[in-house]
Amino acid sequence: MTLRSHTPPTPQQARSELSTSRLLDAAMELIGEVGFERATLAAIGERAGYSPGLVTRRFGSKEGLLWTMIERMVVDWNSSVLGPAVGDSGGRPALHTMVTGIHASAVEAPARMRALYLLMFEALLPIPLLRERMAELHRGMRESVAACIARGVDDGTVDPAVDVPRAARLFVGALRGAAYQALLDGEVGVAAAIDDVHALIDPLLPSPS
Template sequence: MQTATAPAGTASTTRPPRRKQAERVAESDRRMIDAAMRLIASGGYSQTTLANIGVEAGYSRGLVQHRFGSKDKLLEALINQVANDHRERLLPKLRGLAGIEALECEIDSYLEGVDQPSVSSRAFFVLMLESIGPAPHVRQVFAEISKRWHDALAGQIRKGQKAGEIRKDVDAAMEAQLLIAAVRGLRMQSMLSPETSRIALPLAALKRDLRRRLLAPPR
């Protein structure tokens, strides 16, 4: 019995399936956001336009405007993308942790790579600072991200309180606010003066102080 054979050349002429429209749109969106990150990181809000974002991404200004509507809408997408990417990296590290250990994991993850900040990190902090100046339209996005982070940290503190690890009289909301201020300040200080920030020393001090203030006395 003979087996059927494919016509010669069939394997070499088979073409991979064309990408779906949604995949092409997602890729072009990401390229435009990445281009905006590079421009914001190097030139800030005022020097970044839809036109030069399009050029940097390899597209036209018209496509950028059609896809996002305005520069501020694109920058909102950029900010949320950076925050979401960070959260996706953090969640696996948090698995199985609670209370103080979860808080320390949050601290370490936020300050990861602080000595050599990525383009996305620089763009994020440039926009955060400029949201209280020339870019007020994106301030609300940062406020929403901060609230989600604050709620997550306060939730970890309350879990520690329920488990008996963290003192019952600790104000979870206030401690979460202080922790955000501390780690943001350390990150900003390191970006402003990487040669003198010596991040390891204040980071260790922050963790020691956190444990001193929050941990319940041994039973």
């Protein structure tokens, strides 16, 4: 069998990836400070050390930047980190793994986590594209959580009387609410607030009687 050789990126590709990463990091930091609506492409480029023209060329528009940022913050992270960690597990272990993974992300990248949650809450404003994207992400998360709970029912570790969609809504709501309170009053950090959600999982998904 012939092994396919890995072609290293060209210097231009490496520079492009570096500038993209810096622009996205700058966007996350700025959105975490002032919100999506007040964050301008010019301010993002300046913070990253690049011209506004580069931001436009790279992402096309502010909405294009938003899609790329969410793709890296949520979609890529789900597929490369959280998804493999949860695997085919179900019920309480799966939800505990989710909380552990989100907690770790909040510890490792607090600016990214803050930006993501501010985007979620700002999506309540009349910003159609942002609202649509955030609603889609929440639907996807509820569906993933519901699938994990359903596997627990199927394998006999979760009481079949549990209302799966309702339990999924409550679990996602607990995560969002914990982060919101932490960002709002600052009494505890976001990571610590998310870690508290572990305590809700076992009562939410009781074992069969």
